[in-house]
Amino acid sequence: MDVKELELQMLIEELESYEGRATELVSYYVPAGYELSKVIEHLGYEYSTAQNIKDKNTRQHVMDAIAKILNYLKGLKNTPENGLVVFCGNISNVPGKVDLRLWAMEPPDKLSLRIYRCDSKFLLDPLKEMIKPKQIYGLIVLDRGEATIGTLKGSRLIVLENKESWVPSKMRAGGQSSVRFQRLIEQDVHLWLKYLADEMRNFFDKDMDKLAGIIVGGPGLLKERFVNEDYLPYQLKQKVLGVYDTAYSNEYGLKELLEKAKDVLQKTEYTKEVQLANLFFEHLGKNTGLVVYGLDDVKKALELGAIDTIIISEDYKDKLKELLDLIQQTNAKIEIISKNHPEGEQFANFKIGAILRFKIS
Known part of the structure; x- marks a missing residue:
């Protein structure tokens, strides 16, 4: 991690801690290549509109914030290469006291959207998206009795689902023939694997562009069947990086899986x-x-x-x-x-x- 990325993380955490007494905190995202003159013109319009705010204090705080942003922008020659993000507002929670502050930065990636927001909290989601891990890994540990699905995002291991299966034990129910009972078990195993494949698709289809790979583990042979037979959709099956033996199929199994799969995870956080x-x-x-x-x-x-x-x-x-x-x-x-x-x-x-x-x- 470099210093700039760390500073951005710390700034986001600081800005998250502030809350205005009303909708008086201004966030402005200016896309790369956008003309500063248009930003200044738009803020002039917002300044005029702010004069219609009913509450006297909120009106003054919003107008002061916009004026401070305008003053800052007039000192710039051009929009920075990746765009510009500005936050400004009164962050004091003490009635009658004003602490008007401004933060401005060039984002780490090119901005493609323009957003003006006046609210009780600063708008930070677009900035957070930029520092999210660019790659994620899908994880699953499974056996006949239980399965756990997770994801590795950067250094964060997140458990998405832990579920016990409906597959009965191999002990035969009374009155049932061995052949019939085995057939029923096989049907349940099939449905269990199909369910897990559907859940994997539900969790990871939307992140397919960020999905660097899928790692599969479990204590028995069922994991190989899950991967080798046509349960996983083609796109997910192509992402499987390895299948590993683990002693567990719960959250501990996911942690064990990460240890076993360190050969394919060398570059992860x-x-x-x-x-x-x-x-x-x-x-x-x-x-x-x-x-x-x-x-x-x-x-x-x-x-x-x-x-x-x-x-x-x-x-x-x-x-x-x-x-x-x-x-x-x-x-x-x-x-x-x-x-x-x-x-x-x-x-x-x-x-x-x-x-x-x-x-x-």
Whole structure:
């Protein structure tokens, strides 16, 4: 992760925390290549319209926000290459107190839409979409009795569905012939696999362009039948990257599947996090002198230019604000470690650490 992406994530989280006392927070998304003169003309119209707002305070706050945006835009020569996103409004929750602030940025990807919104919350969804993982993986672990479907988005393992099947055990019901009972079981197994294939289609059809692959696991032979026979639709079947043995078919099975499939997941955020945390623990255990931890020691190592990669637990990332200038000066890399895996949960005890380029005293 680079500093700009981290700053954008932190800004989104900050903006989400603000709420206007009325519909007085302004969000403006300007698409790439759009003329600034047209934006200024449109905001002039919105300023005139705002004069009709009944509530005196809301009217004044909206007009002040628009005026501040106009003043900012007049200092620009052109719309930035990827477009422009501006947020402005009174973020004070204290009656009678005004705290009018403006944030403006060039988005990481080209904007293709123009949106003006005046609301009690800033409009952040289009910006969030830009920092979502570009690729996802579909996951399923199954056997005759249970199945769990999930997805891996970046470093996040998300359980989409866990379901027990209706397939009876192999014990024959009283009064039924062995042949008839086996035929009924086979019908139920067929319907169970068809149900799971339908659920996979329901979950992943809409994300087909982002779906990098599907990984299948389970404790028995049913997983091979699920993949090899015509249950999965053709588009999904073509996405299957591997089939693995797991001991479970529940959420633990999904985590086990990710571990077993690390050969095909080398480039995912999840695997990178696990490998990086393990590297940190390895250096720590061998006392190589190539790791530090704790905010003060990380800051000292940054000042010496000794850090290759900063590792920080997701619950502690706000502390990076204190280090951003130093990080930019030294070109240190940053990785935020989630708690979606045991290594991340273990690293959370350290909060922040770093892998060094060289030993420091």
